[in-house]
Amino acid sequence: MxxxxxxxxxxxxxxxxxxxxxxxxxxxxxxxxxxxxxxxxxxxxxxxxxxxxxxxxxxxxxxxxxxxxxxxxxxxxxxxxxxxxxxxxxxxxxxxxxxxxxxxxxxxxxxxxxxxGMDTAEFPRIHYVDHPNTKKIRMKNTLLKQIFKHVVFAVSSLETRPVLTGVSLQIDNQNIRVVATDGIRLAQQVVENVEDYGVSPLNVIIPGSTLEDLLKIINDDEGSSTQIEIGQKQIRFISDGLRVQSALLEGTYPYVDNLIPQVYISEVIVKTERLLRVVERIAILAGESVTLGVYHSGILHLISRTADVGEAKEEIPLEYLEGEYFRVAFNGKYFRDILRAIDSDTLRIRFAGKERPLVIQPVDMTSSTLFLITPMRTQDGG
Amino acid sequence: MxxxxxxxxxxxxxxxxxxxxxxxxxxxxxxxxxxxxxxxxxxxxxxxxxxxxxxxxxxxxxxxxxxxxxxxxxxxxxxxxxxxxxxxxxxxxxxxxxxxxxxxxxxxxxxxxxxxGMDTAEFPRIHYVDHPNTKKIRMKNTLLKQIFKHVVFAVSSLETRPVLTGVSLQIDNQNIRVVATDGIRLAQQVVENVEDYGVSPLNVIIPGSTLEDLLKIINDDEGSSTQIEIGQKQIRFISDGLRVQSALLEGTYPYVDNLIPQVYISEVIVKTERLLRVVERIAILAGESVTLGVYHSGILHLISRTADVGEAKEEIPLEYLEGEYFRVAFNGKYFRDILRAIDSDTLRIRFAGKERPLVIQPVDMTSSTLFLITPMRTQDGG
Missing domain, CATH: 3.10.150.10 (DNA Polymerase III, subunit A, domain 2)
Structure with missing residues (x-):
């Protein structure tokens, strides 16, 4: 006492x-x-x-x-x-x-x-033993939030492949890359030429839940920054009076570069907010899937269906269309989550074939955010 | 079709x-x-x-x-x-x-x-067959809300005595009386000299859930009124485009007049909002009960306790005190619900002995609302 x-x-x-x-x-x-x-x-x-x-x-x-x-x-x-x-x-x-x-x-x-109260002896502490291999990076809070907030929703909620419940963070020279995927959807953010962190290349997996909590509690002030200390098994975020320490996920994050189609059959550009509103609406009946189709020049069709309940369809004028008409079906909730993570006014959808994921990107000079969503095989879309 | x-x-x-x-x-x-x-x-x-x-x-x-x-x-x-x-x-x-x-x-x-869709044939309808014994009353929406909103929270949530899940409505000449009780707490509202409804005396039990829904959907406009049609087994509320029809509860509502103490040992007056804020606070630890005591002239003490967690106590200055000091314990959540149903700035608490319910009333010339709460037998208060 x-x-x-x-x-x-x-x-x-x-x-x-x-x-x-x-x-x-x-x-x-x-x-x-x-x-x-x-x-x-x-x-x-x-x-x-x-x-x-x-x-x-x-x-x-x-x-x-x-x-x-x-x-x-x-x-x-x-x-x-x-x-x-x-x-x-x-x-x-x-x-x-x-x-x-x-x-x-x-x-x-x-x-x-x-x-x-309870005895303090059993309570876990943050031990600030500085391991010589601990890498230290100082990052502005605005950048830290920007990097993670667009991808963290895409982690897996299933523990069957634990590494997928985390976000992969790679820092190499002045470039930062974060990736989250659950096997069906993928979110990636690359920020290049940030500043030289002066650390050897690093590649760790941070639990998605840690990042979700961190995003809620670190402040947005333009002047605030966070010291990130990355050890072998632990990561620490230190900002003002706050210290968050989390275990890193062990294991190897899957190589995802070959999932991202490099050659496209079609590309469309559409207004983000309008598409989101439509998807939120037709997702009410998206029991099985949402089908997205470009059949006629200039129009994007969205169709959803729930057996025994009904179906919904809606059209949206395209801002831009290049390539062949196409039709593809996917999980409506996943599509909606991706649209919600996009800040820019317009977005680009690239279609690389029925067997390949659809690529969704904000149309925005400064951003290098990329989302993938894997099509479902359905009567309509597959 | x-x-x-x-x-x-x-x-x-x-x-x-x-x-x-x-x-x-x-x-x-x-x-x-x-x-x-x-x-x-x-x-x-x-x-x-x-x-x-x-x-x-x-x-x-x-x-x-x-x-x-x-x-x-x-x-x-x-x-x-x-x-x-x-x-x-x-x-x-x-x-x-x-x-x-x-x-x-x-x-x-x-x-x-x-x-x-589904076939309309099976859907239940409101049948407007006018039984000759149906009693019809037109009441301002403001009065209708005022009558029921202070008492409906006090109905029982248990189906063991079905009549107690309802609110008793008695109309006799120009007087309306509504009562709800679950056996531990009781809420009563009497409105006298309203207007002559021109109906023979009536005495029915309306399900509490019907009234809760009705209070949410009828409007508050000063000029709006509701036609209430009371039959043998059914009650209807008709206002603007809205018609709500509900079964009445069958059975006899208990006689509650003898529960209300007529002679008091002590009476105190206290500020409603302050008491409510204190009770909401100490109710955090009111696992077993809240004890209310007047030991020293001019001060109301409130104490609550949850075994193995802790206890809370607080003092509130009284506006008025007459009679002996007293101490009594009761369910904190019930006490809070009563305080929330009181509109007036100050309230009166009357103590008639440890075996009798505590009487709580708004101090307000126009109101004739009355609440009872039955004490618990505890080490502290019983």
Whole structure:
């Protein structure tokens, strides 16, 4: 037992808690991992939450009006109760104190909570042992988000091939390449000539769930940057008070270059938002698949069908068409996810034959994002 | 098969559908009851949805720009698919047509849906056979909402005593009284000297679920009113284009007058919003109960506890105190629900002894709302 005593503002504590809570699994089997580690030291307050794969640490430095440490100390308390209590308190300063063994007192105005804690000894920590082979990169938060946000949705949700639940990150000289695929769809982002990171080439697989959480909690400020530390088995993201440490996925990521068709039979350009709206609409009846067809010059046809319920069809004028007419069927939800990941006003669809994936790319000078979707064999489209 | 053909605006159709859909049970065992009945007649479009207990009918009258009937006809289509489709269409006029047997064509701009329908023969209808004993009352919507909205939350969710899943409605001369209780809590609203409805005294039990749906779909306009038709086994609410018909609950509602304490040991007055905020907060740890106590003049204490997790306590200054100090424990969620149903700035709590329910009333000249909550026997409060 250590006798913690601090004052912290509700706003600061809520922000820190929201970030750290991303590491709490809803159905954690370990009691200590359903807890949040609270540690007050001379420099400030550190909150840590952890699951088997990832640990998130958030530091609130001492600050005159919002974070005052009177006595250092530490405890682990149930994360969900602690967060609910803090969220429902009135705004203002909160007093946290350990006055009895394994009990955290929370006080704000006339409100007093006593929350039963757990022993801190079992709680996992982030160990900052610098392995000599650890590679360190500093990247702007805006670039970090841009790189991962377009691809992370495409990871596999099945554990049958664990490497596919992650995003492949390759850095070589000044070029970054990220790839995610579940075997049916693929998303790739290449950023060239970023800056010289001064590290030897690296090639790792980061769990998709880690990246999804990271994208939610790192800030978007133009001036903020993140230090990325890549070891043999672990990756760490360090930005302002936040430290996210995650296991890397072991194994070899599949070679995907030969999946991307280099020769096309047809190419069309269409407005992104309009196509997305249509796909969201006809996906209501896309029980089996969505069929996309170009039969008449200048028009894209979309058809979907659910047996015994009905069918939907819609036409969209094309901005551009080159090559042969074609027809291909695929999973409507996957197609919709790809369209949602595209920022540019128009997109390009390239058809390389019924046996090859369809290539979808934003039409945008600066982007080198590429999506693949593998056709389904159906009566209509296959 | 009948050949329906209409044009209707997306907005009108969405509004009608949202109202009618309240009658669709999420897990209806009957295929036809998961459908919505669409009927076009010379006067307009009628949408009907039904479950075992309740039928909702919504009429859209013919209107130049938003509702045009070209050919009358009818069909039943799956409600959830139909609603999803209409919701996702672009704004503007929608064309509905039956061109093939049991297929509804839905068209809007370049969008076309074909939705498989069902036979209308099996679909339940509202039959407007006027029984001579049917009692008819016209009531302003504002009054109708005011009467039921404060009490409906207190019905029982258990089917063990079916009458308690309903709200008791008594009308006698110019007085209306509604009561809901689940045996632990009770809510009662009395409105006197409303107007002379010119009907013989009535005493029926309306299912709580019917009233919850009705409160959501009838409008709040100052000028709107609802015709209430009360038969032997059925009740109908008719307002603008909306008709809601529900079975009444059979049986005798318990006599509750002797539950309401007439003599009090103590009475306190406290600010409603502050008390609600405190109860919402300490309810986080109210696993077993909330204890409310007045020990020192001028202060209300609230304490809650969850074994092995922790406890919460808070004090609130009283606006008024008369009588002895007291302490009583009860279900925190029930107490919160009562506080949420109180509109007035302050409320009165009356204590009549540990074996009697606590009486909670808004402090408000015009209101005659009353809530009871039965104490729990606990170490702390019982």
């Amino acid at each position: 250590r006798s913690l005593l601090i004052h912290v503002s509700k706003d600061s504590l809520s922000t820190a808690l929201q970030a750290a809570l991303k590491a709490i699994s809803a159905n954690s089997s370990s009691r200590v991992l359903s807890g949040i580690h609270i540690q007050a030291q001379a420099e400030g307050l550190t909150l840590t939450a952890s699951n088997i794969r990832m640990t998130i640490e958030y530091k609130l430095p001492v600050k005159m009006d919002s974070m005052i440490v009177h006595k250092p100390g530490e405890i682990v308390v149930p994360a969900c109760y602690f967060y609910e209590i803090i969220r429902k308190l009135d705004p203002g300063l909160i007093r946290l104190e350990i006055a009895e063994t394994l009990i955290l007192n929370i006080q704000s105005g006339y409100t007093q909570f006593r929350l039963c | 009948r050949s329906l053909l209409i044009h209707v605006s997306k907005d009108s159709l969405s509004t009608a559908l949202q109202a009618a859909l309240k009658a669709i049970s999420a897990n209806s065992s009957s295929r036809v009851l998961s459908g919505i009945h669409i009927q076009a007649q010379a006067e307009g479009l009628t949408l009907t949805a039904s479950n075992i207990r309740m039928t909702i009918e919504y009429k859209l009258p013919v209107k130049m720009d938003s509702m045009i009937v070209h050919k009358p006809g009818e069909i039943v289509v799956p409600a959830c698919y139909f609603y999803e489709i209409i919701r996702k269409l672009d704004p503007g006029l929608i064309r509905l047509e039956i061109a093939e047997t049991l297929i509804l064509n839905i068209q809007s701009g370049y969008t076309q849906f074909r939705l498989c």
